[in-house]
Amino acid sequence: MAVRLQRPLVAAACLFLCCVAGVRCGPDPRLRKELIDLEASMQIGGRMVLTDAEQRLDALLAKLKQDEMSRKDFPPSMHFFKARRLIQASPLFGLLQEMPKGAVLHVHDFAMVDVEWLVKNATYRPNCYMCFTDSASVRFVFASQGPKPVERCSPWVLLESLRAKMGNATKLDNSIRGNLTLFTDRDPETEYPSQDVVWNRFEAAFGALWGLVTFAPVFRDYYMEALNQFYADNVMYLELRALLPQVYELDGCTHDQAWTLQTYQDLTKEFISTHPDFYGVRIIFTNHRHAKLSVVTEAVKKAMQLQKDFPDFLAGFDLVGREDQGKTLWYFRDALALPAEKGATLPYFFHAGETNFQGTEVDQNLLDALLLNTSRIGHGFALQRHPVAKDLSRKRRVAVEVCPISNQVLKLVKDLRNHPATALMMEDHPLVISSDDPAMFGSSPLSSDFYEAFVGFGGLKSHVGSLKQLAINSIRWRCARTVPTGPAGRGLNFPVSVSGSAL
Numbered sequence: 001m002a003v004r005l006q007r008p009l010v011a012a013a014c015l016f017l018c019c020v021a022g023v024r025c026g027p028d029p030r031l032r033k034e035l036i037d038l039e040a041s042m043q044i045g046g047r048m049v050l051t052d053a054e055q056r057l058d059a060l061l062a063k064l065k066q067d068e069m070s071r072k073d074f075p076p077s078m079h080f081f082k083a084r085r086l087i088q089a090s091p092l093f094g095l096l097q098e099m100p101k102g103a104v105l106h107v108h109d110f111a112m113v114d115v116e117w118l119v120k121n122a123t124y125r126p127n128c129y130m131c132f133t134d135s136a137s138v139r140f141v142f143a144s145q146g147p148k149p150v151e152r153c154s155p156w157v158l159l160e161s162l163r164a165k166m167g168n169a170t171k172l173d174n175s176i177r178g179n180l181t182l183f184t185d186r187d188p189e190t191e192y193p194s195q196d197v198v199w200n201r202f203e204a205a206f207g208a209l210w211g212l213v214t215f216a217p218v219f220r221d222y223y224m225e226a227l228n229q230f231y232a233d234n235v236m237y238l239e240l241r242a243l244l245p246q247v248y249e250l251d252g253c254t255h256d257q258a259w260t261l262q263t264y265q266d267l268t269k270e271f272i273s274t275h276p277d278f279y280g281v282r283i284i285f286t287n288h289r290h291a292k293l294s295v296v297t298e299a300v301k302k303a304m305q306l307q308k309d310f311p312d313f314l315a316g317f318d319l320v321g322r323e324d325q326g327k328t329l330w331y332f333r334d335a336l337a338l339p340a341e342k343g344a345t346l347p348y349f350f351h352a353g354e355t356n357f358q359g360t361e362v363d364q365n366l367l368d369a370l371l372l373n374t375s376r377i378g379h380g381f382a383l384q385r386h387p388v389a390k391d392l393s394r395k396r397r398v399a400v401e402v403c404p405i406s407n408q409v410l411k412l413v414k415d416l417r418n419h420p421a422t423a424l425m426m427e428d429h430p431l432v433i434s435s436d437d438p439a440m441f442g443s444s445p446l447s448s449d450f451y452e453a454f455v456g457f458g459g460l461k462s463h464v465g466s467l468k469q470l471a472i473n474s475i476r477w478r479c480a481r482t483v484p485t486g487p488a489g490r491g492l493n494f495p496v497s498v499s500g501s502a503l
């Protein structure tokens, strides 16, 4: 880089001297071009050499992006809930859906499958009971006999009977859907006026879906459905942050965490057997950051044990939940230092810097995550405001998992053109694009976030090289001790079979 930087500097010095000497003095167009090219080369994928086919694809992408940017409602500047229809209808989005996007490295276990599936499939199964909570939410449970009542919830009603009684269940299904996702057709700014409101609803939605997705038959089908939906969106590999709950059966018996992990592994193998070009899945075991120190200590120990038992499947450990309300990484430092003390390696994938408060205790999470040798940084929204953390992340190649739509819906930024990752992309900081909780946001498994990054962050500057680099980054920064054995196909070859007639 140093060598490349020198030429424009020399040129700039020359420009200055020319002026002093009184020679005709104006901005030098050649110098201007050099500076522009220099900046362009510094961005993500800026120095990618493109094949002829890729250049043709790029010309098409550029044209489609011009169309997006010239419309009155520029989708990345709008709340995703309002922009979704525009994005889905845009030809550029269709093209992005068909392109290989590599891996999703930041997504949560129970926010992967389109909520429609939960409503129309899971809640329509026999033996599904529902109750209405004091706080206008709902709870579900599957049980062979009348389930035990739960606190602050109405008596259980069998959904099958409730629907039969109603005749037309559309309204009921709509209200169930409303409880299982944040997405709404109403005005999102009115519905979610503050971070507190949106986070409360976000956590309430997880509370509502819990009894559905932890029922063994639904748990299995949900995961397979998730893999199908991600695969259909051209995602070839996943690292899944999973709470590994105790999954239950119809008679109320529960399984332990090892069973849950084993089930994920078995189902993944099953999926690969029918989709041989899918690379696979790794699990990042997570615990809630609101938990007590003793609970997190046990969770870290459990993670070490599970990693011993599933060395090729368990990737590492993370803490989840709202950072601004949770305990800090520093608070958990003794628990998190256990693996190093015991000579074990438990990779960390910490959520850190998912905040826009500066200087709070929580705002130190970014530096502490790096101090604890995190392998990647979840969100890192605050990274631009931490020059030391940013420098360390760059030098140690600790990639930031950027989740544009999540940051917008959870109210860290309104207009995605102002997202801090715009600058990170322009300087090719190690980063990947991810979707966090697509089912909660009504977004696609990855393409919607790719759209926001490509169009909103990249503007007219990003090109097919940027997309290619993003996909390559997601493969480069996966946690894999073994190289995936599948054909090295879809993940990295650009362009793939883009079925656009324009090509």
Ligand SMILES: *[C@@H]1O[C@H](CO)[C@@H](O)[C@H](O)[C@H]1NC(C)=O
Residues within 6 Å of the ligand: 120, 121, 122, 124, 125, 221, 225
């Ligand atoms: C739910 O999905 C499963 C598989 O994903 C399928 O076998 C089943 O028939 C579906 N059930 C309903 C009620 O749609």
Ligand SMILES: *[C@@H]1O[C@H](CO)[C@@H](O)[C@H](O)[C@H]1NC(C)=O
Residues within 6 Å of the ligand: 168, 169, 170, 171
């Ligand atoms: C059920 O009710 C909804 C409105 O709540 C209506 O749009 C729909 O047509 C009704 N369906 C039937 C089969 O009557």
Ligand SMILES: *[C@@H]1O[C@H](CO)[C@@H](O)[C@H](O)[C@H]1NC(C)=O
Residues within 6 Å of the ligand: 132, 136, 137, 138, 174, 175, 176, 177, 178, 179
């Ligand atoms: C959640 O369900 C309750 C009970 O049916 C309903 O009153 C409420 O409106 C639903 N919430 C949303 C956001 O749809």
Ligand SMILES: *[C@@H]1O[C@H](CO)[C@@H](O)[C@H](O)[C@H]1NC(C)=O
Residues within 6 Å of the ligand: 336, 337, 340, 371, 372, 373
């Ligand atoms: C982080 O890495 C350093 C250097 O390898 C090591 O000394 C330290 O113990 C590690 N810390 C943790 C918490 O793993």
Ligand SMILES: [Zn+2]
Residues within 6 Å of the ligand: 106, 108, 351, 378, 436
């Ligand atoms: Zn997350």
